[in-house]
Amino acid sequence: MKIRNIIKRFSIRQLFRLSGLLLQNPWYIIPTLRATKKTMMICDSLYGKTHHNNGKPNAFRHALWNVLICQKTYIHSKSEEKSVVWAQKITDLHEKLAPNKAIAEAMDLHNNRLGRLYFKDLNNATEEETVAFLKEKAMNASLVKDIKGIREFPNDMVYLFDENN
Template identity: 55%
Template sequence: MPSIRMGIRSLLKRLSFRQILKLTRIMLQNPLLVYPTLKATRTTMIICDLHYGKAHHKNGKANAFRHALWNILICRTTFRITKNKEKSVSWAQKITDLHEKLAPNKPLDTAMDLHNNEIGRTYFLELTASSEEEIVIFLKENTKKAKKVTDSKEILDHKDKLVYLLEVDTGS
């Protein structure tokens, strides 16, 4: 498993100077939340690899699971520090929205990711006291109910559900 440090180096190599400054500014505003965010990111990838293999890197249900889980875990790990759900949700949104800007996709892919990120933050509010295992079970059940979309307007029809673009064999 690659280290967090290697992942950060790889990310920084792809960013422009302006993007690095923006990322640095956000991190300096909340330095105590950086490590928990990185830890949540690593945990998300480990869980997704375990449950879905490489399928979570495509735009199927596994990807929807990953984005929601990532947001839940960022909220959960930072909540231990902030002791405030709204601050943790706001931080997760800042970080994950920034990720979408720094690693741009096609517009529909981005819309899907932003939607699933938001669903994850909403789920966090329901799952604050849940264990990691309970969160994964809950999220897997909701992933089964995810809706396939073919354009951005359809996403608006599924405000409370995960969405995906492709049918991908997940092996699960």
């Protein structure tokens, strides 16, 4: 889906929230958009449309999105901490603007957080290395059935159902 189509669905209040965040760091807008586009291209190529469900491909997508936002904004910020804070602000806002059921939102926030943690090891990695690392993490993701289950896997990607069953 094109970014402008997503933005058209926002209310005025949501647009103000997004605009306010983007105006805080305007030099991060283009890198964030590029990271978002790259994430969707990679996920569409690897998983087709299944990454829009709540399985392992979705866990991969959320972690990849955060890693790529961090990597691309790091080029401008020269600070891992600033890049991580920005990625968290942007991806947390995304979850607020495009709400899910509580369990799906908790899963997304969890996998986003892991992506930002992985960034610290992947900051200088190539795209291929990043994708391979995250594919491995996603293959070993843990199936959860409730929010409490997510908390049981603080260092593992999580997903809500197994698409192979």
